[in-house]
Every structure is written in C-alpha cells, then in structure tokens.
Amino acid sequence: MNQVFLPWIIISSSALLIMLFTAIKRDHLYTSMISSTALLVALIAQLLQVKTASYHSDLIFIDAATALLSALLILLALLLSLLLYPWLKSLNEPKEEYYMLFLLATQGAMIVAASDHFASFFMGLELLSLSIVPMIVYQDKNAKALEAAVKYFVLSALASAIILMGIALLYFYSGSLSFSALLQDTAITELASAQTSNIAYQVAILMLLVGIAFKLSLVPCHLWIADVFEGAPLPTTALLATLSKAAIFVLLIRLFSSGSWQQYPDFITILSLIAGASMLLGNVLALLQTNLLRLLAYSSIAHFGYLLLAILAMHPEQALVSTTSLAAEASLFYLLGYTMTLLGVFLILMLLASQQSSLDFTLERLKGLFWIEPSGAIVLGILFLSLAGIPLTIGFVGKFYLTFAAVNSQLWWLLGTLVISSLLGLFYYLRVILMMVEKPGTVAQKLIVLNPSSVFVLSFMALVVVGIGVFPGPLAAFVQSIIGS
Amino acid sequence: MLMELIAILLIGALLASISELIAPALAKWVALLSLLVTLVPLYSIVVLASNIEQGGWIVDESTLWISRFNISLHLALDGLSLLLVLLTIFMGLIAVLSAWREITYRCGFFYFNLLCSLAGVIGVFCALDLFLFFVFWEVMLVPMYLMIAIWGYDNRRYAAIKFFLFTQAGGLIMLLSICALVLLHYQNSGQISFDYHDLMLHQLSEPAAFWVMLGFFIAFVIKLPIVPFHNWLPDAHTQAPTAVSVILAAILLKTGGYGLLRFALPMFPAASAQIAPYVMIIAAVSIIYGAIMAFSQQDLKRLVAYSSISHMGFVLLGCYALTPLAQQGAVLQMLAHGVSTAALFALVGAIQYRYHSRDLAQLGGLWQVIPKLSAMLLFFVIASLGMPGLGNFVAEFLVLVGSFKVNPGATIAATIGLILAAIYSLRIAQQSLFGPLKLGSSLDLDGREILMMLSMALLLIWMGLHPQPLLDLAQQSVNLLPAGAK
Numbered sequence: 001m002n003q004v005f006l007p008w009i010i011i012s013s014s015a016l017l018i019m020l021f022t023a024i025k026r027d028h029l030y031t032s033m034i035s036s037t038a039l040l041v042a043l044i045a046q047l048l049q050v051k052t053a054s055y056h057s058d059l060i061f062i063d064a065a066t067a068l069l070s071a072l073l074i075l076l077a078l079l080l081s082l083l084l085y086p087w088l089k090s091l092n093e094p095k096e097e098y099y100m101l102f103l104l105a106t107q108g109a110m111i112v113a114a115s116d117h118f119a120s121f122f123m124g125l126e127l128l129s130l131s132i133v134p135m136i137v138y139q140d141k142n143a144k145a146l147e148a149a150v151k152y153f154v155l156s157a158l159a160s161a162i163i164l165m166g167i168a169l170l171y172f173y174s175g176s177l178s179f180s181a182l183l184q185d186t187a188i189t190e191l192a193s194a195q196t197s198n199i200a201y202q203v204a205i206l207m208l209l210v211g212i213a214f215k216l217s218l219v220p221c222h223l224w225i226a227d228v229f230e231g232a233p234l235p236t237t238a239l240l241a242t243l244s245k246a247a248i249f250v251l252l253i254r255l256f257s258s259g260s261w262q263q264y265p266d267f268i269t270i271l272s273l274i275a276g277a278s279m280l281l282g283n284v285l286a287l288l289q290t291n292l293l294r295l296l297a298y299s300s301i302a303h304f305g306y307l308l309l310a311i312l313a314m315h316p317e318q319a320l321v322s323t324t325s326l327a328a329e330a331s332l333f334y335l336l337g338y339t340m341t342l343l344g345v346f347l348i349l350m351l352l353a354s355q356q357s358s359l360d361f362t363l364e365r366l367k368g369l370f371w372i373e374p375s376g377a378i379v380l381g382i383l384f385l386s387l388a389g390i391p392l393t394i395g396f397v398g399k400f401y402l403t404f405a406a407v408n409s410q411l412w413w414l415l416g417t418l419v420i421s422s423l424l425g426l427f428y429y430l431r432v433i434l435m436m437v438e439k440p441g442t443v444a445q446k447l448i449v450l451n452p453s454s455v456f457v458l459s460f461m462a463l464v465v466v467g468i469g470v471f472p473g474p475l476a477a478f479v480q481s482i483i484g485s
Numbered sequence: 486m487l488m489e490l491i492a493i494l495l496i497g498a499l500l501a502s503i504s505e506l507i508a509p510a511l512a513k514w515v516a517l518l519s520l521l522v523t524l525v526p527l528y529s530i531v532v533l534a535s536n537i538e539q540g541g542w543i544v545d546e547s548t549l550w551i552s553r554f555n556i557s558l559h560l561a562l563d564g565l566s567l568l569l570v571l572l573t574i575f576m577g578l579i580a581v582l583s584a585w586r587e588i589t590y591r592c593g594f595f596y597f598n599l600l601c602s603l604a605g606v607i608g609v610f611c612a613l614d615l616f617l618f619f620v621f622w623e624v625m626l627v628p629m630y631l632m633i634a635i636w637g638y639d640n641r642r643y644a645a646i647k648f649f650l651f652t653q654a655g656g657l658i659m660l661l662s663i664c665a666l667v668l669l670h671y672q673n674s675g676q677i678s679f680d681y682h683d684l685m686l687h688q689l690s691e692p693a694a695f696w697v698m699l700g701f702f703i704a705f706v707i708k709l710p711i712v713p714f715h716n717w718l719p720d721a722h723t724q725a726p727t728a729v730s731v732i733l734a735a736i737l738l739k740t741g742g743y744g745l746l747r748f749a750l751p752m753f754p755a756a757s758a759q760i761a762p763y764v765m766i767i768a769a770v771s772i773i774y775g776a777i778m779a780f781s782q783q784d785l786k787r788l789v790a791y792s793s794i795s796h797m798g799f800v801l802l803g804c805y806a807l808t809p810l811a812q813q814g815a816v817l818q819m820l821a822h823g824v825s826t827a828a829l830f831a832l833v834g835a836i837q838y839r840y841h842s843r844d845l846a847q848l849g850g851l852w853q854v855i856p857k858l859s860a861m862l863l864f865f866v867i868a869s870l871g872m873p874g875l876g877n878f879v880a881e882f883l884v885l886v887g888s889f890k891v892n893p894g895a896t897i898a899a900t901i902g903l904i905l906a907a908i909y910s911l912r913i914a915q916q917s918l919f920g921p922l923k924l925g926s927s928l929d930l931d932g933r934e935i936l937m938m939l940s941m942a943l944l945l946i947w948m949g950l951h952p953q954p955l956l957d958l959a960q961q962s963v964n965l966l967p968a969g970a971k
Contacts, residue, residue, distance in 0.1 A: 320668040371591070390627060391620040400616075400660070404554075407664040419657045426653055430630070430646050437635050476553035 004055045004062050007042035007074060008110060014038030015103035022096040032085040035099040039078040039106070046071040050482065058178060061116035061254075064482045065328070069250040070110050072336055076242050076343055077106040079460070082453050083350050084235055091139060098138060098235075105131035105239060109247035118167045118177040121251065125163070125215070128244055129156045135236040136228065148231025155224045159214035166207030173200045183259040192263035205267060209274075215248050218308070219277040222301045226285075229297035234353055237293065238346035241300055242339040249304070249335055252311060257328045257483075262315040272312060276417045278305030283424035292361040295428060296345065299387065302421060303338050306399075309406050309414055310334055316409030325484040326408060330401035332479055337398035337468075341386040344461035348380045351454050363432065368440025377436045379462045386465050388429040389422060393469040397476075486544050487560040487611045490526050490570075491604045493519055498600035505593020513588075516581045516596035520603075523574055534567055534958070541961070543567060550617070554667075556679050559614040564958035565816060569610045569736075569743055572823050575944075576735040577603045582937050583831045584728035587838060588636060595636060598628035602732065609740050613681040615663045618748075622704075622740070623656050629729065629737065637724040644717075644724035651717040655704035662700025666752075669693055685752060695760075698753035702760075705749060708741030709797045712771040719778075722790035727834025730786065734793055735827035739819045742800040746812065746962065750804060757805070762892055764805040769898035772798035776905030780912065785833045785843040789826060792869060792909060795902055796822045796877075802899055803884035809963050811887025814880050816959040821868075821876030821948055828865040828941045832858065835934060836917070840924045845913070850922030855929040859918045861938045868945050870910035871903055876948030 018031050046067060053067035062070075081102065088095040104127060111124030133156070137149035171177055173195075174185065185191050195201045210221060217225040229237050261268060282302030289295040310331035349361065370377040386395030399422075406415050468475055497519025504511040534543045545561040562570065580599060588595050605625025612618035626649055634645035666684060671677045673687045689697060707714040718738075722730050750757050775795030782788040796818065803815030835858060836851070837843050852859040868875040871882075881903065889896045930938065948955065 320665075321671045385627065391623045396623075403660055404664045404668070407661060408668050415661055419654070419661070422657055423650055423654055426650060427646060430649060434634050434642055434645070437631065471550075473549075473551040473553065476551060480553055 002055050004049060004053050004067070006049075007046040007070065008107065010038050010042040010045065011074075011103055011110070012107050015100050015107065018096060018100045018103070022100070026094070026096055028085070028089065028095045031096045031099050032081075032088075035084075035103055036078065036081045038103070039074055039081055043071060043074045043078055046074055056116070056180075059117045059120040060111075060114050061180065062114050065257075065332070066114050066250070066254060068479070068482055069246075069253070069332065069335075070113055072339070073106065073109050073113060073243055073247060073250070076246065076339055077102070077109075077239075079343060079347065079457060080235060080238055080243075082457055083347055085453070086451070087233075087235060087350055087353070093138060093140075098135065101131045101135050102235075102239070105135070106243065109243050112247040113250040115251065116179045118170075118179075121179075122160075122163065122167070125248075126160060128247065129160065129215075132236065132240055132244065135239065136232040138233055138236065142231070144231035145233065146231075148228045151224050152228045152232075155214065159211045159221070162207050162214075163211030166204045166211065169200050169204035169207065173198065173204060179255060183255065186259040186261060186263060189263060192260070196264055196266060202266070205264075206270075209270065212248060212252070213274060216245055216304050217297075217301055218274050218304055219281045219301060220274075222278070222282070225301065226289075226294045226297040229293045229300075230291060234346060234350045238343060238350075241296070241346070242343045245300070245304065246335055246339050249307060249331075253328060253331050253335075256311045256314050260315070262317060268312065268315070271308060272411075272414060275305050275308035275312060276414055278302060278308065279417050279421040280305075280424075283421045283428075286428050287424060289428070290363055292349070292363055292366070292432070295363075295432070296342070299425060299428070300342065302425060303342075303387075305421070306402060306418065307331060307334055307338070309411065309418065310402050312411060312414065313402075313405040313409040316411070318410060320408050320410065323408070325480065326401075327405040328483050329476075329479050330398075330405035332483065333401045333472075333476075334398035337386065337394040340461070340464055341383050341393075341395055344383045344465065345380065345387075347454075347457050347461060348376055348383070351376065351458075363435050366432065366435045367438050369436045371437075371440050375458065379458050381433050381436060382462060382465055384429045384432050386469070388426045391469070392466065394465045394472075395469075397469055397472045486526050486530060487546060487562060487607075488558070490523055491560075491607055491611075493523050493526070494600045494604035494607070497522070498597045498604070501600060502593045502597035505591070509589075509592055512593040512596045513581060513585055516600055517578070519600060520574060520577050520581060527571065527574060530562060530567065531571075534564070545613075547614075550614075554616070554679065555677050556616045557614050558617060559680060560608075560611040560617075561613045562611055563962045564960065565743070565746060565962035566610045568816065568820060568955060568958055569739055570607055572739070572820055573603060573606050573610065573736050576731060576823060576827055579735075579827060579831065579937050579941065580728040580731045582933055583731055583834055584726065585933060587727055587834065590636065595632065598632045599728065599732070601625075602628040602632070603736075606736050606740060610743060614679050615667070615681065615684065615748075616679040619656070619660060619663060622659070623653070625737070625740075626652055626656075629733070632729045633721060633725045636726045636729070638726075639724070640720070641724045644720040647717045648721040651707055651710075651714065655707035655714075658700045659704035662697045662704075665693070665700075666697050669697070681748075688755070689753065691755070694753050694756040698749060698756040698760075701744065701749045701752075702764075705741040705744040706801065708744070709738060709801060710741070710794060711767060711798065711801055712774045712794070715771070715775070715794045718794060719787050719790040722793075722830070723784060723786045727831060727837070730830040730834065731827040734789075734830055735823040738793065738797055739823060742797070742804065742815060742819045745801070745804045746816070750807075758807060761805040761807055762895075765802055765888065765892045765895040766898075768798045768802035768805065769895040769902075770798075771795070771801065772899045772902035773905065776902050776909060780905065780909040783845050785836070785845060785848075785913065785917070786830070788845070788909065788913065789829045789833060792906065793822070793826050795906065796826070796869070798902065799881055799884045799899065802888055802895065806884070806888035806891045808887040808891060809960070811884050811891075812963045813956050813959050814883025814885075814887055816963065817876065817948065817952060817955060818880035818884060820955065821880045821945065824941050824944050824948075825865050825868045825875075825877055828861075828938060829869060831934075831937060832862045832865065835930070836862075839926045839928050842924065845916045847923060848917040849920040849924075850918070852918045853922050854925070854927045857930045857935065861930070861942070863914050863918060864942055865945075866910045866914045868942075870907045874946070874949045876945045876952070879949055879952050 050067045055062040108124045108127030115121035133153045214221040282298050286298035313327035386393035389395045389399035501512045501515040504515045542561045547557045547559040550556050550558045608621030630649045772795050779788050779791035799818050800815045803811040871878045
C-alpha cells in the first residue's frame, strides 16, 4: 500500500471508528473530537506529500496537483467540522451519525477527485451523494428539509442514472472505462473526427455532461439547488456547496488539462453555452432573491459558470501566449478562492443561526449587523467583497487569474458575459453589505456568541481571504511549481 | 517615501477607528493629525522636486510583490503625480474640516473610510505597475461606497450602488485591457511584466492597440465623467455627505483625467490620435450638455454636480487636442476645478447645515443674514464661471487655445460652454444670495469654515495670477507624452 492513501485511510477508518463507538456508547464530544482530529491529521499527511505524491493504477490517479486539491478538500471539511459541535448540540436528534456521514462524504469527494476510471468515479460520486441525502434530512421534523432531501435524492439519482447510461454507451463505443485511455484517444486526430461524427459517442458525452452539470448545478440543470440550499441544514448546505462541487470540479480540471479537447468543437460550443448561461442566469436569478441562502445558491451557479471559463481556456483555438499551465492555475486559484470564501460565509451563518430558533435567512435579518456585531459583520463583509471579486481579497486573485487566462485564450464573448454578469453579481453582493451597515432596527440583539472555536474560525477565514488576497505571491509560485511541472 | 505616505494614512485610519472607542470626538482630531503628518514626507518630496532637472521621475521605488506575474509594488512620482498628490492631501484636510460638525454618527468609522479612500487615491496617482494601479483603482471605491451608503441623504443606497456599479463596469473593462496588453507584450518580448516602463517599450500594433486603448479610455471617461457615462455623478453627489462630495469632486474625478494622461495617451499614441477628433466632439457635447443640465436644476448640489461634468469636458478636450498647451491646460483645469468645485460643495453643505435645504426656490436673500458665507459663495461661483485672474480661467483658456488649431469646430462649441457656465453660475448667486429673504437663520461662517474657504480662495487666486510653477511641474509629464511632442 502506497503512502499516498494515508489520508484516505485515516478518514475512512475514523468514520468506521465513529460507527463502532456509537454502537457501544454515544458521546457527542468524543465523536466530534475524533472527526476533527482525524481530518487534521489527514490534512497534515496530505500536505506533507503534496510535492512527492505520484500514484497511478487502473482506478486511481494521484499526482502533485491532485494531492494539492485533495488537501484543499480536506481543509474545507476540517474547517466545517470545527463548527459542527455547537450546531449539533442545539439539535434534538441523535448527533454522532452526522459525523460519520460527514466523513464518508469527505472520503467520497476525495475518491471522485482522484479517480481515473469510471468505476471509481461512480463509486465516489455515490458515496458522496448518498451521504448527503440523510444529512439534508437530519432534522426529520422539518418539512422544508424533507422536501429538499426528496428533491435532491430523486434528481441526484436521475443524474446518476444518466451518467451510468453515458458510461455504458461510452464503453460500448470505445471498450474502455479508464480516463487515461479515453483521454489518449482524444489526442489522435483521425479518431477524434470519427468520434465527433459518431452518434453513440456524442450521446454518451452529452449524457455525462448532463450528469456533471447537475452535480455542479450548471444551467440548465440547476433547478434543484435553491430549494436544497434553503431547506437543508446549514452545515449540509455548506458541504454540498463547497466540498461536493469542488470534488467534481477537481476531476474536471484534471480531465481537461490532459486531453486534446480542441478537436471536439461541438463539445466546446456546448460547454461555452453552459458557461455563459450559468453566469448570466445565475446572477439574474440571484438578483431577485430576498433569502440569503437562495441568493448564495444562485450565485454559486454563476461562480461555477466562471470556473467553466477557466476550463475552456485550457484548450484555446488560438492563444496569445502558449503557456501550458496558466488556465489550470487559474481554475485552481478560483476554486480555492471561491470555496474558501463561500465556506466562510456559511460558517458565519452557522454562528448566527445557532443563536436563533428560526432558520429563516432573509436579508432583513442582517440589518444593522455591522453596528451590533462588528467582528462578524466585518468578516462577512470581506467575504462578500471577495465573492464580488474586489481587490485585496482572495476572490479577486481568482478572478484576475481567470481573466488573464481567458484573455490569453481569446474567449472574448465569454469575457463580455463575464463582465456583465460580474456587474449583476456585484449589485446583490453590495445589497447584502448595505443591509449590514443600515442603522439597526428596534430589536438590537447579540447574534453571535463568541467561543474559542468560532473566534478561531472567523479569524482564520478573514486571514486566509485577506492574506492570500494581499500576498498571493508565495502561493502562486507554489501552485505554479506544482502544476507547471 | 511614497509607501510611507500611504502607510501613514492607513495607520491614521486604523487609529481613527480605534479612537472612537475612547471618545467619539477624538476621531476627527486623529484624522486631521494624520493628514498633517503626511506633510512631512510630502515636504521632502517637494524639496527633491525642486532640485531635479526637467523631466523624469522625482521618486521611484519598487519592490517585487507577486513573482509569478512579475508584479511589483512600483510607486513613482513625477510632476503631474506630485501636483495631484498635493491636491489630494489638501482636499483631504478640507474634507475633514467640512465633516467636522456634520458627521456625528459613528465618526470613527467615517474617518477610517475617508483616510482609506485618500490612501487609495494617492496609490492611484503613484502606481506605475498596472496591476497595482488596478488594485488601487478598485480599492478606493469601497470606502467611498460605504461613506455614501452610511452617511448619505435619503436616497443614499441607490446612489451608492449606482456609483459603484458604473465605476466597476469601467474597472472590469480596464482589467481585460490590462490583461490583453500584458499578454501581447509577453508575446512580443517573451517576458511577462505589468510594469509601465516595460509596457511602454513595445507599442502595440493595429488593430489590437485600438481595442486595448478603448478599454482604458472607457474606464477613465466613466470616472471623469463624460456624457453618456455621466449618469452616476449627479446622484452620488446629491446623496453624499458634504465631505464625500468634496473628495469626489476634487480628487476622485481627477483619477480619470490622470489615467488618460498617464496611460491611455502615452501607451497608445497612434490609436489615441485616431480617435482624438471624435473624442473632442464628445468632450464639447459633454461641456454643453453638462452646462444645460446644470442650468435646469433646482437642487444646488445637483447643479454643481452637472457643472462638474461640464468642466471635466474641458479636461477631456485638452487631453485629446494632443498639443502640449492644451494638455497643460487640462492638468491645470483638474487642479482648479478640484479646488473651486470642492469649495462650492463645501459651501452648499454649509448652507444645508444651516437651512436643511438645498433647493434654490427655497433659498434667497442670504446676503442679508450671512454675508461671509455669501461672499465666499459669490467668489467661488465667479471662479467656476472662469473669471480672469483665477485658476479656472487660465486652465480653460489654455485648453481652448491649445485645441483651436487642431479642431476649431469642437473648440468653438466648447467656448459656448463658457457662456452657459456664466448663466448657470450667476443663477446660483442671484437666486440664493439676493432677493427677498425666505429662510431665517443668521449663523455665519465660523473660524474653521473661514479658514477652509480662505485657503481655497487664495489657492485659486495664486493659480490664476502665477500658474507658472504648476505649469512647469506639469510640463515634465506632458512633454513625455509622445503625441505631445509633435
């Protein structure tokens, strides 16, 4: 067994440990500590081997870039797990199972990100999605959560079925389920032209795209996301919005940075349309929302539209400068910036929610937050500026990379769409900030109780978002050394 | 030295926001003090400037920032930048003084934002790395936005968002242009660089130069602002508190003119020359449109805001006449307009503080009760209409002389703007100062306000009577413009 699997072993064995432990004696605090410690150890183990990681088998492919992105996934899970304890403590439900599901979902995400075969991909995907379903409906007396869970489960199963059908067709056509083998095929021009004219191949690719677009909630497969975001408990939503989407995107980055996709013009066109439509529609729909969670849901559609731009920039018809790694670095930075920022937003919302009985996050509830609870509001404000891509935040670094890569690949129409949709996006992000600096209403109450873990998480988020925003240099050089090599 | 300048303001901003916890009244003193402290590095810069030969950079400091893209913290100062930095600090002092009484709600955070935006503007005037320039360009918006959104008048939210969106639209387009410029330079030279000097070495070829130039141009004229991108300005000014109006009119609009002179013109001389005739026509339209709109306003602040649009038209006209004379006029116009319009906004703010109204129809006969304020208002109104002997006249005259031989049509049209300026300016004086007294209050200017007004008045008189030192400083930069050398 190779040491690259050490983080995996730690995470899955701690999930099993929690399962056993719960069967013998339920103890919320210990369970919480086990899961956080396991994630921390896994993160350290993962970070230690980022530079040296190299493993390739039929099912799994891990190189330095994948290892780095896996570290990001573990980091997201770790930060989230730190705030699970206070939230779960306030619930009248059995608590320990949530940690188990949480760790399993993390494991699933890591498998997806490192998969090199449709079998491992599908297994990871199902582990991820199926763990999330019970996490959505964890409070079983909540009608909205129930609705969200049913919606997510049915649609997710449908998407999985479509992916399976696509896999089957692809196997029927090519006789291989390995990503590496399929990617090698794309590089052969004759084969590529044969493939693009073959109906079975086209349908298979289309079906896979539909499935992936569903998981990433890209237009036109985005209808589920707002209801799930609104109905699901906040930690689950956070997991879904960051970890689960990021894992699938990590895989996409890898698949795209190695094939020769420019030989498939139809495919590129469809992807461009999806990207453009997601950016515009996501932001337009977000404009209309008065519920913060729905707003974040639609903005997440738009952000993954932006991310697709980075993917598309990897295979330009004509680049200004031929750099191999710029677009891959851009997608990584944007993904890092967006997931960290969004996770931060969710963590603050969790702090707000743990003091309130109702889970209704209307924008009104943030009114005057800045004057009542400055520390939380300042961090939230910075995070929203980061989502909007204002300089000196990590969001801007991502956006700058993205623009740079897209200009290099001369994706002018998509860049035009990016400008317009960024402006739309800015409008509603500013509205949130505006709401926070409004003069507070009559009911002025302390919303956040600061305990050590929440202080740590808040300051860590602010530090990451502003720190990398102001000094992106070292990280940029590090990422370049990993991806460029 | 420039880093210190910016650092002093940022530290001052932090101190101001902390000092509120001790005593709310302390914040304004901290703000005032930190602005005064900046005079120390500024003084040594001015001393350096007086020793230096014609042309070249007075201060030039650079530190590597992001090695991946070869981006550095490159701050430098030449005559043009120095003039604008001096204007920024001076107007910052005026803004703090004019907010002295008006801002009572959470003043610590207000002065924090004020100083941060000043730091951002100074960064814009000094940055010679395009990435850094963009960062400052965007960052200075956030505190401005917050100041309008929190301390503004009734319709402040709408105005604040509109202000931010317009500028951000320009900013994003400029970001695309910067990326394209850098990548094209990379393609030509094989090295990636955001540095101004490096990028100047390789002139882009057509048609890429045109599109890249257009991105910069749009961003800058939105900021100036020029018709048809002017829409944000009247709202922002009307809703902003006095101090913010002062900053907005005196400094923020100048970043647009500065951008044109520093980046758009020298980097793309051929493309600029190509669009110059059209731009001059747009400038003339802007001058006349702004003047006509100013004439039809009832709200004093809106009136002054539209007059700003008209005056900034002269800056654009001067920049694109592509003659050294007109460009010097444009620089002088930026300074003179900065002072005179800021003074007008401060006076309108003072009137509003006393009468809770800016409506021309409700005011009248102020001279009978508050003669000092009225005299000052009359002085600055006359300055803004371009009375010989004051700064605005010299500036507008230079612009018109410099542009006449290039584009007589647009210049003559712009001259009509001067007549219209006389009409709307005198209307301010006539309707508010003379006639029957409508609102009673006899609180005249106090010592603080007199100090503000007199210093601005003296500055304008100095600019009008002896503009040569300013022109010399500006000349260094203007002569560097390749198009200007013709």
